[in-house]
Amino acid sequence: MALNKKPVTGMRDILPEEMAIRDYVVGIIKETYGKYGFCSMETPCVESIANLTSKQGGDNEKLIFKILKRGEKLNVAEAQSEEEVVDGGLRYDLTVPLVRYYSNHAAQLPSPFKALQMGNVWRADRPQRGRYRQLMQCDIDILGEPSNLAEIELILATTTTLGRLGFKGFEIRINDRRILKAMAQYSGFPEEAYDSIFITLDKMDKIGLVGVEAELLGSGYDESCVRRYLELYRNLEEAENGVSYLAQALEGVLEQSVSEGLQEIIDNVGATKTADFRMVFDATLVRGMSYYTGTIFEVSIPGFEGSCGGGGRYDRMVGKFTGNDVPACGFSIGFERIILLLTERGFEVPCGKKIVYLVEKGVKGQALCDVMEKAQKAREQGAQALVVRMNKNKKFQKEQLTAEGYEEFVEIYREALKQ
Amino acid sequence: MALNKKPVTGMRDILPEEMAIRDYVVGIIKETYGKYGFCSMETPCVESIANLTSKQGGDNEKLIFKILKRGEKLNVAEAQSEEEVVDGGLRYDLTVPLVRYYSNHAAQLPSPFKALQMGNVWRADRPQRGRYRQLMQCDIDILGEPSNLAEIELILATTTTLGRLGFKGFEIRINDRRILKAMAQYSGFPEEAYDSIFITLDKMDKIGLVGVEAELLGSGYDESCVRRYLELYRNLEEAENGVSYLAQALEGVLEQSVSEGLQEIIDNVGATKTADFRMVFDATLVRGMSYYTGTIFEVSIPGFEGSCGGGGRYDRMVGKFTGNDVPACGFSIGFERIILLLTERGFEVPCGKKIVYLVEKGVKGQALCDVMEKAQKAREQGAQALVVRMNKNKKFQKEQLTAEGYEEFVEIYREALKQ
Numbered sequence: 001m002a003l004n005k006k007p008v009t010g011m012r013d014i015l016p017e018e019m020a021i022r023d024y025v026v027g028i029i030k031e032t033y034g035k036y037g038f039c040s041m042e043t044p045c046v047e048s049i050a051n052l053t054s055k056q057g058g059d060n061e062k063l064i065f066k067i068l069k070r071g072e073k074l075n076v077a078e079a080q081s082e083e084e085v086v087d088g089g090l091r092y093d094l095t096v097p098l099v100r101y102y103s104n105h106a107a108q109l110p111s112p113f114k115a116l117q118m119g120n121v122w123r124a125d126r127p128q129r130g131r132y133r134q135l136m137q138c139d140i141d142i143l144g145e146p147s148n149l150a151e152i153e154l155i156l157a158t159t160t161t162l163g164r165l166g167f168k169g170f171e172i173r174i175n176d177r178r179i180l181k182a183m184a185q186y187s188g189f190p191e192e193a194y195d196s197i198f199i200t201l202d203k204m205d206k207i208g209l210v211g212v213e214a215e216l217l218g219s220g221y222d223e224s225c226v227r228r229y230l231e232l233y234r235n236l237e238e239a240e241n242g243v244s245y246l247a248q249a250l251e252g253v254l255e256q257s258v259s260e261g262l263q264e265i266i267d268n269v270g271a272t273k274t275a276d277f278r279m280v281f282d283a284t285l286v287r288g289m290s291y292y293t294g295t296i297f298e299v300s301i302p303g304f305e306g307s308c309g310g311g312g313r314y315d316r317m318v319g320k321f322t323g324n325d326v327p328a329c330g331f332s333i334g335f336e337r338i339i340l341l342l343t344e345r346g347f348e349v350p351c352g353k354k355i356v357y358l359v360e361k362g363v364k365g366q367a368l369c370d371v372m373e374k375a376q377k378a379r380e381q382g383a384q385a386l387v388v389r390m391n392k393n394k395k396f397q398k399e400q401l402t403a404e405g406y407e408e409f410v411e412i413y414r415e416a417l418k419q
Numbered sequence: 420m421a422l423n424k425k426p427v428t429g430m431r432d433i434l435p436e437e438m439a440i441r442d443y444v445v446g447i448i449k450e451t452y453g454k455y456g457f458c459s460m461e462t463p464c465v466e467s468i469a470n471l472t473s474k475q476g477g478d479n480e481k482l483i484f485k486i487l488k489r490g491e492k493l494n495v496a497e498a499q500s501e502e503e504v505v506d507g508g509l510r511y512d513l514t515v516p517l518v519r520y521y522s523n524h525a526a527q528l529p530s531p532f533k534a535l536q537m538g539n540v541w542r543a544d545r546p547q548r549g550r551y552r553q554l555m556q557c558d559i560d561i562l563g564e565p566s567n568l569a570e571i572e573l574i575l576a577t578t579t580t581l582g583r584l585g586f587k588g589f590e591i592r593i594n595d596r597r598i599l600k601a602m603a604q605y606s607g608f609p610e611e612a613y614d615s616i617f618i619t620l621d622k623m624d625k626i627g628l629v630g631v632e633a634e635l636l637g638s639g640y641d642e643s644c645v646r647r648y649l650e651l652y653r654n655l656e657e658a659e660n661g662v663s664y665l666a667q668a669l670e671g672v673l674e675q676s677v678s679e680g681l682q683e684i685i686d687n688v689g690a691t692k693t694a695d696f697r698m699v700f701d702a703t704l705v706r707g708m709s710y711y712t713g714t715i716f717e718v719s720i721p722g723f724e725g726s727c728g729g730g731g732r733y734d735r736m737v738g739k740f741t742g743n744d745v746p747a748c749g750f751s752i753g754f755e756r757i758i759l760l761l762t763e764r765g766f767e768v769p770c771g772k773k774i775v776y777l778v779e780k781g782v783k784g785q786a787l788c789d790v791m792e793k794a795q796k797a798r799e800q801g802a803q804a805l806v807v808r809m810n811k812n813k814k815f816q817k818e819q820l821t822a823e824g825y826e827e828f829v830e831i832y833r834e835a836l837k838q
Contacts, residue, residue: 003522004467004519005522007463013524019460030442040442047426085487088484090486108434110820134464264783267784272788272792364683368571379455384455400530
């Protein structure tokens with residue numbers, strides 16, 4: 001039976017040109033984050049189904065690739081439901097596994113623990129252009145650091161990495177979940193309405209102030225609350241410093257330490273950054289995941305719609321595993337989007353000399369040894385050296401090799417070596 | 420509900436110390452194989468269940484982690500068998516995916532295609548010490564090269580990589596499936612018995628010539644065949660050059676090109692190798708996978724029982740996907756075993772200066788900016804710089820950091836900065 005040549009639905013093979021870029025980016029990321037003291041760590045791609053369906057993953061929990069039980073534990077004929085036949089699933093993010101890992105190994109880990117994870121995650125999304133069911137994620141997290149030193153380091157490390165990859169003029173937007181809540185509270189909305197209000201607020205960049213106002217009114221919220229809420233956002237557009245404005249306007253509702261802490265992050269990153277980007281306060285930034293408890297941030301790169309990464313503070317997730325909360329803050333860069341951007345820009349991976357030894361058919365014995373010897377020498381001296389048999393259509397073969405980046409050709413013939 | 424802190428059965432979390440070694444080894448592998456012109460490539464971790472159960476994977480096919488269908492395609496309550504509820508599985512090796520990939524993309528790939536794959540594979544083995552259900556594999560393959568240039572390049576690239584990782588005095592054993600067959604044919608065994616004979620032969624290193632003889636006789640094979648067969652192996656032990664001996668002894672049964680080709684590989688690798696290892700012909704080498712068609716080889720490292728990698732030629736596997744055979748030859752190094760060996764040897768990853776900035780609680784504003792500025796400068800100059808809050812027990816904290824390899828400490832106090 002002929003086998004199936006295509007990858008499974010929604011997943012893809014990665015061709016050598018893209019892989020060269022990916023390998024290069026992984027190298028830069030590991031090297032740069034390493035300089036900030038982030039340690040590589042890894043968890044299995046498979047997690048227990050109980051951990052994956054514990055409500056930490058939001059909508060991603062609907063998209064899990066589930067793994068069938070094995071051996072005697074499996075009885076398909078008698079099973080009535082999915083739960084009876086599965087025991088694991090492919091992870092849909094790196095945050096749940098990180099928190100499980102930290103809970104399991106905290107005693108053996110540095111404190112605070114600065115973690116770097118690069119790994120695939122899987123989501124059974126509806127297949128669509130540019131969106132794949134297996135994707136690489138790249139997360140850095142700091143566990144055990146309650147102060148905003150964590151946020152400053154995460155943002156500096158991430159932006160330095162993006163800078164080293166050649167990105168310029170990008171933007172880090174920052175907000176705080178506690179500011180979002182204080183603004184809603186100040187406006188008089190009931191607490192149980194906050195999440196739904198934030199979902200509407202999140203559309204600000206698409207529908208604008210007027211659109212948000214209309215949607216909130218349409219949802220039946222009290223008109224005076226909506227007015228009061230929107231007035232804050234209108235004033236923010238005029239304010240010279242949004243954080244200071246809100247610190248004053250929300251006095252008594254917003255803790256002073258929140259606005260001070262946020263301002264310190266913005267000032268410190270602005271003063272010590274090495275990459276070319278702007279750091280801005282954005283009171284409309286929501287970020288979907290419900291586990292965030294404090295600061296939230298997102299990175300936007302010009303020429304790419306949507307975010308190219310983001311993160312925030314989630315101080316109460318470790319407690320779900322251990323019963324004891326541990327301060328935690330993370331930043332995930334959109335690895336696949338960055339690769340897409342670099343590919344579209346025709347990014348070329350820096351590399352050394354590339355030589356081809358074209359060996360005529362029939363060159364063998366000592367003559368072939370001599371060729372291999374030369375190639376080995378070239379490699380030791382740092383070159384990339386390819387030894388291939390010469391094709392009948394040598395011109396075409398050399399054109400192909402030139403397209404692959406080979407620039408120097410050494411041709412070895414039987415005759416020449418017989419002399 | 421408290422969540423499960425442990426990884427799933429048979430899989431493991433990887434701690435930072437080991438990850439540092441893994442990252443380093445991955446870097447050396449990619450760099451070294453790159454110099455030989457191998458291109459990185461990647462396939463999804465999930466393959467269609469049909470491809471995984473196509474009899475290319477031998478016993479591994481019994482160990483597949485299977486993936487449940489999703490949405491409307493799944494009906495657990497009515498299903499009677501596994502086949503009805505699964506559509507994919509986690510790959511158990513990188514060879515089947517490689518061949519699928521090549522079949523799908525050959526027109527866009529260099530010819531010959533020198534592929535480097537590093538990725539996880541999964542096998543639901545019975546959990547046991549040192550053997551895990553998720554493991555990293557590292558394969559190089561050359562597709563489209565019929566001559567032994569492929570074998571020579573694969574062995575040189577692999578041994579150079581092992582040498583760069585500090586391994587010395589190791590051994591590459593080589594044989595050819597066609598020699599195994601010719602020896603069995605010469606001895607008069609019926610062709611249908613070959614596979615079973617090779618399974619016995621494979622135990623030579625454990626049970627010796629006498630044990631193999633006894634087991635073959637015990638299996639009921641003709642005594643004269645067994646004698647003739649064992650005589651070849653006894654003579655090989657005395658022979659100065661095993662390949663030459665067999666070329667003569669098997670004249671008329673073994674094609675001359677096989678022994679010539681094998682001798683050329685041994686001579687060429689011997690003459691051009693850069694690492695410290697021995698290349699030996701071993702007529703008892705079998706290698707389990709039935710897909711091998713020609714040369715087979717294995718690497719043994721002193722201090723480690725069993726092989727640390729191996730490979731061979733499999734010229735008829737692409738044809739299973741496309742109908743047209745393509746010459747193929749591969750070498751897989753035992754990544755997990757190499758990491759284990761390096762870890763046991765206390766391998767230390769080379770790294771630059773490691774500095775810690777210990778910041779007293781309460782240092783903030785401009786004072787904190789100054790610290791971050793210094794750390795950023797140190798990183799730009801190549802150091803690994805950690806900025807952490809000073810603990811109450813500073814002595815213990817510094818001991819911990821020293822154990823993590825930090826050697827320089829800069830302490831920043833509120834008072835000092837107020838001046």
